[in-house]
Amino acid sequence: MRFKPRPFTEPVGFRCLYCLDCCRGRHVYLTLKDIERIAKAGNDPENFVTFSIEGDKIRFVLAIREWDLGCVFHDPETGKCRIHAVRPLICRIYPFMVSRKPLGVEGEKPFHYKGETLWLYYDESCPGINAENPETTITPEEIAELGLEFEREFEKTDMEGFAKLLDELEK
DSSP: OOOOEEEOOSOEEEOOOOOSGGGBSOOOEEOHHHHHHHHHTTOOGGGTEEEEEETTEEEEEEOBOTTTOBBTTBOTTTOOBTTGGGOOHHHHHTTEEEESSOOOOTTOOOEEETTEEEEEEEETTOTTBTOSSOSEEEOHHHHHHHHHHHHHHHHTOOHHHHHHHHHHHHO
16 A cells, blocks of 8 residues: 555544554655664664665665565564664654645645644555554644654755764764
8 A cells, every 4th residue: 555645634543553554665764863763772774774866865764675675673473663662753753744735635734833834644544543442642733743853854864974973873
């Protein structure tokens, strides 16, 4: 399944049902803070960071297993994340999405947060949205905050910062 956007305007209940869709076949961008947090939890960046060249920028991407395109931290037997407590910002946001412009989805409307205008969505194909017995309730404010944090951190993520981080981690 791919992301099927629905406008996210009101809090929704959520409980991960371990359907495995979000952890397989996705391009998960990493920020330097993501890499540092995961590395400090005992994981060697060499085993989880790959690169993507986009125009004139190098982007850092979470590695995947070749045999099933699953995230290297996804446990295929349980469906659970081995680094859930330190997972990347993108993974903290999903199954939601933050956009700077509307996608053309029926019912969408701008969300104003901390002086910013955003459009928020959730993946209607995710069975954890509005699942029975939700573990938590997710608010648009929480997702907007994570989206803005990702945007700030992603902008600061570059090869120079990565090299510096690797040096610091080796000390």
